[in-house]
Amino acid sequence: MSDSSLLASLIEALRCLPGVGSRSAQRMAFHLLERDREGALRLSDRLREAVERIGHCKVCRTLTELEICRICADPGRQRDTLCVVETPAEVLAIEQATGYRGLYHVLMGRLSPLDGIGPEELGLDRLEERLASGEIREVILATNTTVEGEVTAHYIGEMAKTHGARTTRIAHGVPLGGELDHVDRGTLSHAFEGRREY
Amino acid sequence: MSDSSLLASLIEALRCLPGVGSRSAQRMAFHLLERDREGALRLSDRLREAVERIGHCKVCRTLTELEICRICADPGRQRDTLCVVETPAEVLAIEQATGYRGLYHVLMGRLSPLDGIGPEELGLDRLEERLASGEIREVILATNTTVEGEVTAHYIGEMAKTHGARTTRIAHGVPLGGELDHVDRGTLSHAFEGRREY
Numbered sequence: 001m002s003d004s005s006l007l008a009s010l011i012e013a014l015r016c017l018p019g020v021g022s023r024s025a026q027r028m029a030f031h032l033l034e035r036d037r038e039g040a041l042r043l044s045d046r047l048r049e050a051v052e053r054i055g056h057c058k059v060c061r062t063l064t065e066l067e068i069c070r071i072c073a074d075p076g077r078q079r080d081t082l083c084v085v086e087t088p089a090e091v092l093a094i095e096q097a098t099g100y101r102g103l104y105h106v107l108m109g110r111l112s113p114l115d116g117i118g119p120e121e122l123g124l125d126r127l128e129e130r131l132a133s134g135e136i137r138e139v140i141l142a143t144n145t146t147v148e149g150e151v152t153a154h155y156i157g158e159m160a161k162t163h164g165a166r167t168t169r170i171a172h173g174v175p176l177g178g179e180l181d182h183v184d185r186g187t188l189s190h191a192f193e194g195r196r197e198y
Numbered sequence: 199m200s201d202s203s204l205l206a207s208l209i210e211a212l213r214c215l216p217g218v219g220s221r222s223a224q225r226m227a228f229h230l231l232e233r234d235r236e237g238a239l240r241l242s243d244r245l246r247e248a249v250e251r252i253g254h255c256k257v258c259r260t261l262t263e264l265e266i267c268r269i270c271a272d273p274g275r276q277r278d279t280l281c282v283v284e285t286p287a288e289v290l291a292i293e294q295a296t297g298y299r300g301l302y303h304v305l306m307g308r309l310s311p312l313d314g315i316g317p318e319e320l321g322l323d324r325l326e327e328r329l330a331s332g333e334i335r336e337v338i339l340a341t342n343t344t345v346e347g348e349v350t351a352h353y354i355g356e357m358a359k360t361h362g363a364r365t366t367r368i369a370h371g372v373p374l375g376g377e378l379d380h381v382d383r384g385t386l387s388h389a390f391e392g393r394r395e396y
Binding site: 005006007009010012014016017018019026027028029030031032033034036037039040041042043044045046047048049050051053054061063064081087088089092108132 | 201214216241251
């Protein structure tokens, strides 16, 4: 609003949120100021707190304010199974959807030499140490099916093999309830190649 | 994430934003922590600053950190024309879309006795003072076409008349470029009733 530089800079700042353009940012700013100032203050505090205190787990690299995240520190988890994912959001999705009880390695990205993202940036040195300890028997590769995701999966698969761990890849195919004519061609062709005995 | 209570409370806090459910909140939290911590800190500061310093203009009641907002304080604005709107967002919309150079009164709501919103809550005592000063010749009613919006417009229209000000209502009808068969019935019937000589 030409009328209030503080309001204008709040609207501008809200645009750092993914999926928020200038119109939604405006709507958000007005909503907070007119109807939820308490929520705005709480959000302000939570943002600062999160940025200042949330770092990465020393073991699996996921986001956490602890030195070692709750999953890595949980004595009830299977310590011989390790699932490799690209982001902390994927850890959350797996935890919520599956009964998986093993551990994780969170890459926080994928191999992409052109962007300067090599094995070290993904903590693969740390992962290799974990593999070298001999404790891990199975590495589940759950990186995405993008080119970089596949390259990363391949790289980690080779690494796991040299340390004698079994490697598996999560299944890709037609989603449950998905209709064949609504599924993209890549997925459908992958589902055919990956067909199993019935 | 079960794994980080700070992350969980950031996700929860983000849900105070309009249109943000738990999934978007999650996506926003991960985005900020993984890719834009600087933006998150800036947003935290802007939120606190805005809540602590933005109040209402003493004259027109719009949101501003100033005692009297820039529009009310602008000597270049026509002081004999006053547009009545429900929210500061509508001031912004009018400023951006039209060449209107008069002043505003921002109701910050609409008459709704059942919700305990009477003339005082909408600053109509203050508006009456402005009308009584005799400076205002035209009051443009730009409240919405909801029942409460119309009741509010009627109430203010009567008030303006007793002070000898002309009252006008912005035109409602088929939007420019709108197709008749895509316009709701209320709008279409309103457009017919409000037809003009061609």
